[in-house]
Amino acid sequence: MPEKKGLLAVYKHGQGLWTRVTFAVALGIFLLWFLVELDGAFESEVVLMEGTVTVLDSKKSTRRLTEEDIASLEEYEKYGPLNIMVRIREKGDDRPLVEIKEEPVGSTGDLRAALAEGKSVYLYDDVVIDRPVTAAEVEIFKRYKQPEEKIDVAIGSMGGEQVSRDCAGIEAEIKAGKRVYLKGDVLRRTWWHSRLFTVPAVEVDINNGHIVIVVLFLLGAFAIFRVDNNPRNADFLIETESELKKVDWSSKEEVIGSTKVVILISAAFLIFMFVLDTVYLTIVRTIKSIFFGA
Known part of the structure; x- marks a missing residue:
């Protein structure tokens, strides 16, 4: 055929x-x-927009604050606490900077007062604030986020209570004249993991x-x-x-018998190696004890 x-x-x-x-x-x-x-x-998700903005870089804890730096901090202070960690060197203090203990400063007013007293103020950490969201950025979110997906934000001030809003909700808050701050990175699904549809059943x-x-x-x-x-x-x-x-396969009895032989030989070899290793170790320890006293 x-x-x-x-x-x-x-x-x-x-x-x-x-x-x-x-x-x-x-x-x-x-x-x-x-x-x-x-x-x-x-990866299932990547960062679409970071949730924080670095206002001042500490330059690995060696940045000495100036009046210009403090002025730039004042622009953000009115929207919420800045949580600044600094090292303050007293006038005439010659200690290395690393030996000066870091401390929190509550406001830019405290920083200005320290400078007025002749003290040197060094940033211990970067000054980082929650990222304020603009209407243009919300449009970017819409392109990558599903309509029902939520974003963690604070409404009104950086230190405000964290709430979850979808893009439409954030847009409504901004149109109402309120400031909206991200409380974490905004993630988006990669193309590979982007949803096409949902099976209802x-x-x-x-x-x-x-x-x-x-x-x-x-x-x-x-x-x-x-x-x-x-x-x-x-x-x-x-x-x-x-x-x-065409192969003449072994019978069940032959396979069991051969397996027993392999197990017995393996066990005997294991015991022999154990005894040999023990004897060798004993000899080495005896020689060390006689000649080296250890």
Whole structure:
């Protein structure tokens, strides 16, 4: 009977069944492993916008504050506490900066008072504030965030209570004349993990990555089928199975007997090596005790 031809034709149907199926299963396991690793290689979220702004860089705790620095801090102080950590060197103090203990300063007024007394003020940490959100930035959020996704913010002041708002809610607060501050980085889903749709019956989100995985799986399965039905490969597997049928396999009793022999020999060798190691260690310790007194 002539062989059927075509992309889905099975070469020599029914021959070499076990070897051909085993070969296909092995390739399928490798394909699944590859797809799982591929899916895990993509981060689910990346930072769209950092939640804080560095107002002053401490330059690794060596930045000496000036009047200009304090003036720049005053622009932000009216919106909430700045939480400034500084080292204050008294006039005439020659100690290294690292020996001066850091302390918190409550306001820019305290900083000005220290400078007026002739003291030197050094930033211990960067001055970081919660990031104020603008209407233009909300438009950016809309492009990358789902409508129902929430963003942690503070309304009115940097030190305000943390609340969660969607993009529409943040936009409404800004239009009402209120200042909105981020209380953490704004994250966005990567393209791979971006949601395409939700299956209503099971409430499962389908992402771009899921579609790619399914397409690659189908292409991989078809490639495995073609490789398995390539005449050269199929003939080799068929011949392999026919040769395996000629093998005189050991009986159950012979396998059990051989296994017992292997276990006994392994145990005897283990005991022999243990005794040899113990004797060697005893000899070494005795020599050290006689000649070195240890």
